[in-house]
Amino acid sequence: MRGTVNTQPRAGLRRVVEDLGTTLLDLVCGDPDTAGNIGGVVIHDPLDEPVLPRQALVLGIGVRGPDDTVRLLTALGDAGAAALVVRAPAPADPAVITAARKSGVALLALTRGASWAQLAALLRSLLADGDVGEAGPQTLGGTPSGDLFALANAVAALLDAPVTIEDRSSRVLAFSGRQDEADPSRVETVLGRQVPERFTRLLEDQGVFRSLYRSDQPVHVAPPETDGFHIPRAAIAVRAGDEVLGTIWAAVRSPLTPQRGQALHDAAKLVALHLLRLRAGADVERRLRADLVSTVLEGGPGAPEALSRLGLTGSAGVVLALAVPDPPGLADSPDLHAQHTAERQRLADAFALHLSATHPRAAAALIGDVAYGILPLPPRQPDAEERAARTGTDFLTRIGDRLSPLIGIGTTARDGGALPRSRDGADRALRVLRSHPGPRRLATVADVHVEALLLDLADLSAERGDPTAGPLARLLAYDRQHDSHLVDTLRAWLNAFGDVPAAAETMYVHQNTFRYRLRRATEVARADLGDPDVRFALMLQLRLLRN
Template structure:
């Protein structure tokens, strides 16, 4: 196992009430049956206090960083019956554990299935363990996208690649590329029997052990694959056992897919209903276990057009679906009750706000998500609302922030999240100008008055002379010295240009209303750059 049992006896059949990250300065609510993560809790007294608190709330388990020798007397923890204290080994990050637990808890309840080799297995993890016993190999079960669905125990006895696969919940790109290059994946897809794959010599000097793999099929459809760590090909008898096991796994995966689809559709419907803010919103929030809480709506989408072709559109949707799952897992580390759903082309998250700095923390969490490789994604964050009827306002905020981010020109930056995450309150002016620009375009309005006359003057001379002078003057708040420096001309020359500008535009430089009108139009109707135009 990846986690060591330090004390207590787990209740294997008890439902898990979620994952909670413990904060000593601001203790979060602990649901019944929760797994409590003691991040940074290392002092013996602090560990004992956390275990007592978890027992008080009938939590299922406490997870702490595995102590070294003589650091903590685990026999003194004395958890309640049914409680268990688990140890996280060195080298495994808390984020990895949160991702693994979050993904596992999203799976629907597993139906009972038939015996496998004399063992009753109630879920894919049970199946992985049973298959491991049958063929004498450490096993992972993956879907057709190489995402790990289940695995057998004793990861440390194989090779480091298996540990990376389990912690990352999918086959890392380099190893997947190696298998693709040597034709392994094609062989697995085309063979009706298990395929033996020799060890790999990796560029970093490590050597993997061999693998045996078989496709999991439902008719002509490939649902996934089963992988076992072996040093040589299996015997014919064990090959047959693995092939028989793949058929049972296929049945179970179909059942899981049906259950997951139903649960996902229900969650999507509830989130959509809540976001409307209508009379059914409160009931939807109650079913999502978010009723009576202050909430923030977060919106995520891909800032890239979907290919019009069928395959391109399908890839776009698939990428959004993966982002939705990843975003749910990422948010669950801090906000366990968050509800995430993909609606049309946007992923929406309803995030509970239980503290004053939730908006700041949420923005940092979203930046972290973008920085971890969410390529092409942009995230908008709405306001905090306290009533179900106000959720549509927070959603509108988040949508406006997405529009602003989608129209911003890309700027080179060392931060991967730059210009890809924004709170609505921080881009309100840009959003208002965008809405005014759309309104003006829909009503076929355009430049008027002094600004229109300046544009016409420049147009007849194929230049941007007047508009650039106007922009520099307004940007400098009427400071002639600063404006002349910005335009690289002498102050007297700039003063002459201002005089000509006021004459051509027929307005007074001292009129505040005229200045405001010119500045607003400059933002609404910026002159389009044209090749060959001069600012002189």
């Protein structure tokens, strides 16, 4: 039996490992970067050896033991295959590792509990459209791929009960009909597309989620003692291997019969497949858009084609750069880092949605740790940057202060070729906001032009290794040696434009004490503070010292 799919090269093995490695596949040995584009996906059949395309990804269904694995790796190496996937755990035998290295075929392991059908469906999303099976609309289990609402209705028909499909955070992804037959808590959940927090706390206190995540069988949930929740539930975790993707909840009057329990168990596998397809498809779409936006903002020979694919040819535009400050302790906490990464992606998605609502042809993508948005505007728009600032301000107002995001806005690009310069301006404005924490959360590059120049000058000085010199260097050395505050005194005086009472107040000292310190600073620095050039030089040095 042959199962060749996706005969057109679409993606490399590195892409497959990165996208599926957290869910379904583990890299046992081999270097994904040495393989070229995947030329096809083939199901191995020892009774009818298929003809392999170059750089094939072979699904070793039923391949067990080190001897079988070694023989297949050797044969695949001669045929020019890219990788072999076997069921986990892969044979832990030195001969297997040696065969993989000699053949140049990477060895991957499909996690236990995941189905080969799930893997094939995800490879379909990653490698090509319509790569597995027939052309036309794709279906999974007879339901249109990704249509969770149709699937919820199908499960409801099997169980004769209203059903919801929820993610790990109890957000409602889809629901069936007949919700009016359930209790008020279900109606409130469907209307809000989220299980109310008071109900999730009750379920957590009862250990319901713990039971769900520990079992692959349906769990009967008795209604907690609270108003609005009086119909029992049958629930099951939706899994892909060891990963819990979500849950299915059915409002039932009595415990499920064994037949209906098995139906819910089987339905959970199909729901997992749909959720994985949706996630993979969203990841592919997000990555493609990020590549196009990145190409446009970097400029170069590929930019015109990327502009055309984004629908931005012939438009003026302004680049907005959004970033989230790193929380304290991020580097020392892997859990906090993962949570922060997920929140940053969700914020970037919300930013893209907001820009699209503002202008249908707006493009946005997360590139590194910054979400860039391109806001297209009519040519010769006189207030382009002001409009972009209003758009950014509206977004910050909507999302609130929890993550404290910052937005930098670049200059107006009169055409697509000038977008890299607008992006540079947005980056510079964003850097100023990051370097000077405070209540200000949005700035155009024109607003912070001087601060951006000072940061550029500080970079240049640091790159050349220029030491602090002249009067300020003498003051710094004196302060270090005598634990005095002459530099702070000079800074306060300069900031107060020579107003001694105001400067003394900022230092919380008496005016006479301040005058003494200022005279001492003048003597140590050997500087004439009456000379405007000297004052300017000292002010500039102090600003660079602070940056």
